[in-house]
Amino acid sequence: MAKKNADAPPGEEKPAGKSKLKLIILIVVVLLLAIGLSVGGTWFFLSRGHKAEDAKDEAKNAEAATPVKQVALYEPIAPAFVVNFNQNGRQRYMQVSLALMGRDKGELDALKVYMPQIRNEMVMLFSSQDFDALAAPVGKEMLRQQATAKVQELSKKETGKLAVEQVLFTNFVLQ
Structure with missing residues (x-):
């Protein structure tokens, strides 16, 4: 067993660059996912507000279409x-x-x-x-x-x- 440890040269250890690269990719993916969720949530809530405004506009148009009773x-x-x-x-x-x-x-x-x-x-x-x-x-x-x-x-x-x-x-x- 000692031979197995001795077989590996002292300068050749597991490369640290690959684990750092995985960490960077994971952070970038998490950031992109957070940005995507933020944009999606903002769009959802703002579009829901437009639907409410559209409904109000439609109600105003319906009121304008119905005859308004004049003042006595x-x-x-x-x-x-x-x-x-x-x-x-x-x-x-x-x-x-x-x-x-x-x-x-x-x-x-x-x-x-x-x-x-x-x-x-x-x-x-x-x-x-x-x-x-x-x-x-x-x-x-x-x-x-x-x-x-x-x-x-x-x-x-x-x-x-x-x-x-x-x-x-x-x-x-x-x-």
Whole structure:
């Protein structure tokens, strides 16, 4: 056994250069792998942010495509309506102030031409009411809905459009 150790010349030991070369290659591979993972992770998170921005942009585009409800405009009808009617042989009075609610200023302005017809329809409607029914909130709401239907019907007939969305009571007095 001593011969085997003696066979190797003292200057020829295992080369240290090969193990250093393996170490350098291993370090370079680890560094490249770390850089690759860093770039990949950055790209992943940034692209995910773009997807969120794209989704927001698509939502904004969808909002722009859907019609946006315009601001409500109110057109008061002046002067207030004062009507009288008989209730069980007793003279009763009702004073009602109205406002027309619409969304298009041009349509509301076009309806002003037909204001005498609207006033006539409202006077006829208000004077045909029952005092006891109007004393209850439900009766007032029913009257408001009937007034809305009358004005919408007249608006559709005369202008071809529903210029009025609702008729609102701004003052309601029964005596």
